[in-house]
Amino acid sequence: MTNEPLAARMRPENIDEIISQQHLVGPTGIIRRMVDTKRLSSMIFYGPPGIGKTSIAKAIAGSTQYKFRQLNAVSNTKKDMQLIVEEAKMSGQVILLLDEIHRLDKTKQDFLLPHLENGKIVLIGATTSNPYHAINPAIRSRAQIFELYPLTDEDVNLALKRALEDDKRGLKSYNAQVDDDAMEYFSTQSQGDVRSALNALELAVLSSKVDEDVRHITLQDAKDCLQRGAFLSDKDGDMHYDVMSAFQKSIRGSDVNAALHYLARLIEAGDLPTIARRLLVISFEDIGLASPNAGQRTLAAIDAAERLGFPEARIPLSQAVIELCLSPKSNSAISSIDNALSDIRKGNVGQIPDHLKDGHYAGAKELGRAIGYQYPHSHESGFIAQQYLPDKLKNKIYYEPKTTSKSEQQFKSIYENITKAQQQNSK
Template structure:
């Protein structure tokens, strides 16, 4: 019905722009105070980065133009900078070095204001010199409620006359993954394909069955999910761990998922449950053996095992502390009684002399100092009394102290 409905309904004023109250206040003050600071707007596709750039440029009533870093050439960049007070630069992460070299002097001398948009994390993808001359604002995805409300307005505004329930509007909003453009396009598709103006949720699911989902493993949002997964496991939250874990499954990054799971087993669980590492490797092997879709079974088992296990990072801390001591240069001679004594002449050097063989003693233990004398009182490992580790503490207390 409408060839480019998202463009037709693109907000033209700040009142119609969807964002939180704090951001709206910032944008209002930019226009109110004739503020010509340069901004980088960062966020996922369809969140309104380019839209707010145009709204601000219009609101400041200054000459402006649009430049796409992916396809426009440097001659266009120079011409548009010289003819305008504001330049909107889409996909600034694609701005190559030649174009950056042209742009930077204008920014340094306040000869141009830019509103740059990017789906990539500017702290990872942009030249620091360029980034430091701009303020960075992250544009968040609109809420499901806001998206559903906007879809209702569009249905009425363009006389689609679609009879859609609130549940169906919410499904369309959720299905878009927070991408406003995707949500509008799906509503437009329904208006074209639906012969019956009464649209049931089941019909919508048949027409639009697949959730919009960004599965780009190079985007920082993917690493946010990996981070949230790891921290949810460490925090012993089984529900959040399953949620973030299966988002990563949906992205297809099984290597990233399994790497985090193995790390948690050894970093965050460790001696509290020493069998967790082998158990996770077995679950991964089972997944690789049966594949998807049944592969979700060992993945679910492994995620819950990690989340619900007692936690201890004593082994991680012990390893880190010992490495720090070594890296600080504290590398000393091995005590003579611990040195290699398998060859005949070793005794002439006092190597191995005085070593007590623990298996010759009661409980297979005998007290002797193993660290170099310079580190005699150094303590790398501290028991955290968690899970199985508590049993280890009780065992050695009994053996060493007779408790």
């Protein structure tokens, strides 16, 4: 038996053996069509770890019979790449799988580019980072970009069964008997990372006791070998930002259960700073003027969480999330300032009215008085109608109040009275 891990041994030898990613390798998938016609172009695979990026690259090579070589953008040198280019010149074409392609330095990139152009090298880059942000445009423009998705529980289960039944690359010779609940644990707790599931299964089989030529794998064995599911919490990867996005959108949508689910994922990742920042943003962006004190209460919950630390921090965080979910929602604050910023960025500014100018220079204060600035606090209501916006913007409306709560309904009533007085004054 080779020392190569089970996950590596069980990699598909051709495109028909690939589990999942049917949007790429299914009957109408673009990679399937490229393989069938043997018209390969360079490509970049991105997605979470353990979902088949290397496997698909090797399967493409197996299906097309092209030579396959694998390098790492960080650990392998330009000289290693030169050797592969020489091989490609002799054999006609080589598929080069380049792991961590987002970390490819300029020297290696400049060396590879002409060989990608002439087709001698078919580059398959693999990365967990978003290639649209992390990969140099020179490489990106020469490659098709394909996103790979985590495998489903059923996909992982199928991969495990294949490994148990394979007598050449798999574990059939060990005569392993895996309990149903153990198989379910391997399948579900790996979170779509088939490599993690396969290697945990192999560890369970190899470390189990032999009883009458049978290796019996129980649920406890599965838990011992996959002690904590392959929870995806890569802070530099797309998954982390997807969870944060889903977290905020669930609160915005008032779905308490979904918001608590995503909060739990962030807690499991131990990412208190991200949770704190996101909750504070939500309290002002999505709840805002509908519940003006929500920001203050959220800040208090965050302060308590930071003082407590995990695991107790989960309690005030949960309280804040539940309150924010069930609070009335208003985005009038963010919409209003964004409307104003939009004008500024378009150059729609105008001159400040003279009566509002600062009195730091001689005569400015007198000028203001001369042309009619009135001090609101000198009036019983604390308000006097006068122009504050520049002339070219004097009728501009930025704030559009919501009516989702009594708080903002009150703000709306005051705002409409002031706006009406301002309009009458400008006539």
